[in-house]
Amino acid sequence: MLRLLLLTLFALSAYAAQPFKIAVIGLTHGHVAGFFNMALKRDDIQIVGIAEPDRQLFDKYAKLHNLSSDLYYPSAAEMLAHVSPQGVVGYTSTFEHLHAVEACAKAHVDIMMEKPLAVSYRDALAMAEAARAGKIHVLVNYETTWYASNALARDLVDKGDLGDIRKVVVHDGHQGPREINVQPEFFHWLTDPKLNGAGALFDFGCYGADLMTWLMHGQRPLTVTAVTQQIKPEIYPHVDDEATAVLTYPHAVAILEPSWNWPFAIKDMQVYGRTGEISTVLRDRAIVHRAGQEANEEEAPKLSAPYDDSLHYFAAVVRGEIDDHGSLSSLETNLIVSEILDAARRSAQTGKTVTLPLDGK
Numbered sequence: 001m002l003r004l005l006l007l008t009l010f011a012l013s014a015y016a017a018q019p020f021k022i023a024v025i026g027l028t029h030g031h032v033a034g035f036f037n038m039a040l041k042r043d044d045i046q047i048v049g050i051a052e053p054d055r056q057l058f059d060k061y062a063k064l065h066n067l068s069s070d071l072y073y074p075s076a077a078e079m080l081a082h083v084s085p086q087g088v089v090g091y092t093s094t095f096e097h098l099h100a101v102e103a104c105a106k107a108h109v110d111i112m113m114e115k116p117l118a119v120s121y122r123d124a125l126a127m128a129e130a131a132r133a134g135k136i137h138v139l140v141n142y143e144t145t146w147y148a149s150n151a152l153a154r155d156l157v158d159k160g161d162l163g164d165i166r167k168v169v170v171h172d173g174h175q176g177p178r179e180i181n182v183q184p185e186f187f188h189w190l191t192d193p194k195l196n197g198a199g200a201l202f203d204f205g206c207y208g209a210d211l212m213t214w215l216m217h218g219q220r221p222l223t224v225t226a227v228t229q230q231i232k233p234e235i236y237p238h239v240d241d242e243a244t245a246v247l248t249y250p251h252a253v254a255i256l257e258p259s260w261n262w263p264f265a266i267k268d269m270q271v272y273g274r275t276g277e278i279s280t281v282l283r284d285r286a287i288v289h290r291a292g293q294e295a296n297e298e299e300a301p302k303l304s305a306p307y308d309d310s311l312h313y314f315a316a317v318v319r320g321e322i323d324d325h326g327s328l329s330s331l332e333t334n335l336i337v338s339e340i341l342d343a344a345r346r347s348a349q350t351g352k353t354v355t356l357p358l359d360g361k
Contacts, residue, residue, distance in 0.1 A: 019046035020315040023085035025076045025100045026092030027052045027061055029114050030186035031141075035089060036065045038311065045311055049083040051076040057185060076103040085109060087318045089141075093189035094119050094196055101127040105134025112139040112314045116206035116341060117334040119197035124338035125360050128331060137317055137324065138331045141310045144172075144207050144267055145328040148300035149280035151307075153271050157215055161290065162273030165215060168254040169270045170208030173200060176260035178235050191239055198345050199239030201228055204258030209340040211269060212247060212254040214328050220336045221247035221254070225353040226344035231261055245344040256344075 022045060024032070039045040051073045052058045058072050073079035080088075080103060090100045090113035097113050104111040117140050118124035131138045144150055156162050174180055177190050189195035196202055213220070224247055228240035235241070241260040246253065270279045276290040281297070289295035302308070306316035313329065316322045324330045343354040 019044055020311070020318070021046050021048045021084070021086045022311075023047070023049040023051070023079055023083055023088045023109075025051045025079075025088055025090045025103070025111075026096065027054070027057050028093060028185040028189060029091035030183045031114050032061070032091035033064075033183075035091065036061065036067075038309070040065055042311070044315070047071060048085050049073055049079040051079040054185075076100060077106075080104070080107040080109065087112065087314055089314070090114065093192075094202070095123075095189070095194060098123045098126055098130075101138055102130045104138075105130040105136050108134050108136060110137040110139070110314075110318045112141050112310065112329070115140050115142045115210070116197070116202055116337060117331075118338045119194070119202070121335075121339045121342040121358050121360050124335050128335060131331060139314060139317065139324060139329040140210075140331075140334045140337075142207060142210055142328060144211065145313075146303065146307075146309050147267075147280065147283045148303050149282065149284055149286045150211060150269065151303060152286050152298070152300040153269065153278045153280060154215060156276075156278055156288065157271060157273065161276060162271065162278060163275035165252045165271060165273055167252065167270075167272040168208075168212055168215065169257070169272075170211060170254070171257045171259075171262075171266050171268050172204040172207040173257075173259040173262045174265040175262060176232065176235065176241060179260075180265075191236055193239050196239065197341065198228070198243075199236055200241050200258045200260045201226065201243035201245070201344060201348065202341055203260075205243055205245055205256050205341055205344060206337055207267065208245075208254065208256035208258070208269075209247075209337040210328055210333065212256075213333050213336045213340070214326075215271065216249065216252070218326055218333060218336065219249065220339060220356050221249050223248045223353050223355050224340055224343035224347055226347040228348040236260070240348070243344070243348070245340075245347075247340065 050071045088104050088111040177187050226245040229242040231242050243258050245256040268280050279287045284300050287297050306312035317324045347354045
């Protein structure tokens with residue numbers, strides 16, 4: 001029995017030591033540059049294929065990152081027919097996420113895509129159905145998932161240190177895609193309402209919807225009320241560049257403030273409980289204020305693997321080492337995020353408060 005146990009442990013450790021084989025679908029999402037910068041420097045990641053219909057775009061990244069032309073495939077279907085990745089990362093427009101999930105489901109390969117999950121709640125439900133049929137994980141990568149400050153906020157809430165949540169305010173965004181000089185192929189679809197779902201509302205509203213759903217342990221809001229503006233119509237004539245969404249719960253409210261008009265890049269959150277408050281400060285610090293005490297700045301405990309970055313996390317989920325249920329990246333959480341974003345868009349278009357759940361049409 002001891003010998004069998006030792007052999008099993010050895011096999012598991014050897015398996016975990018093998019590089020995680022990843023394929024890439026799409027290169028039009030600007031965050032793919034960060035993926036290459038991270039993945040190509042690591043021994044635990046091996047890129048086995050890249051699907052991108054625009055060969056010139058592939059050639060640009062191949063030159064920048066010294067990628068072999070042997071990795072290239074013109075479509076996800078062709079790539080998945082020739083290579084056998086353990087997981088796929090998606091860097092397409094949000095509109096193309098459904099196609100990517102369906103391709104991965106057919107090949108029975110797990111996928112992690114960039115936020116948000118979908119351009120509509122209907123597409124999100126279709127992805128969930130494809131995932132069930134293909135028995136695959138569908139994960140969504142948010143930068144803020146890997147912020148130790150957000151993990152500290154959730155920990156304090158769950159311990160009851162702040163009392164029951166009463167109000168959450170989330171600020172996300174930057175000066176604007178044009179203003180920060182995103183890649184042309186990224187700018188093209190970010191500013192297209194069909195390919196992005198909206199403008200700043202979807203691009204950055206998803207962060208707050210994701211965090212609030214996670215803090216509320218998967219509870220969907222009762223109502224969503226949103227307003228959007230075009231402060232810079234000469235740059236963004238087809239989508240909003242400013243948005244505010246208010247989510248109501250039986251005993252709490254969330255205010256999401258996504259914008260392409262901040263004077264600088266911002267991702268912070270204030271969580272107000274019945275007896276205390278935490279304000280996140282960047283990735284690793286937070287200001288905590290409990291009733292009857294002075295506010296103190298605290299260093300958030302560092303996140304440990306596999307919860308410290310997207311690739312560690314993705315590999316651990318695929319290998320069955322951790323359960324992603326209810327996480328910031330999970331499909332069930334992001335179905336609610338998609339529902340919130342779709343409701344916010346409907347509210348902004350009609351000028352009316354939208355009651356959840358949506359019908360998915």
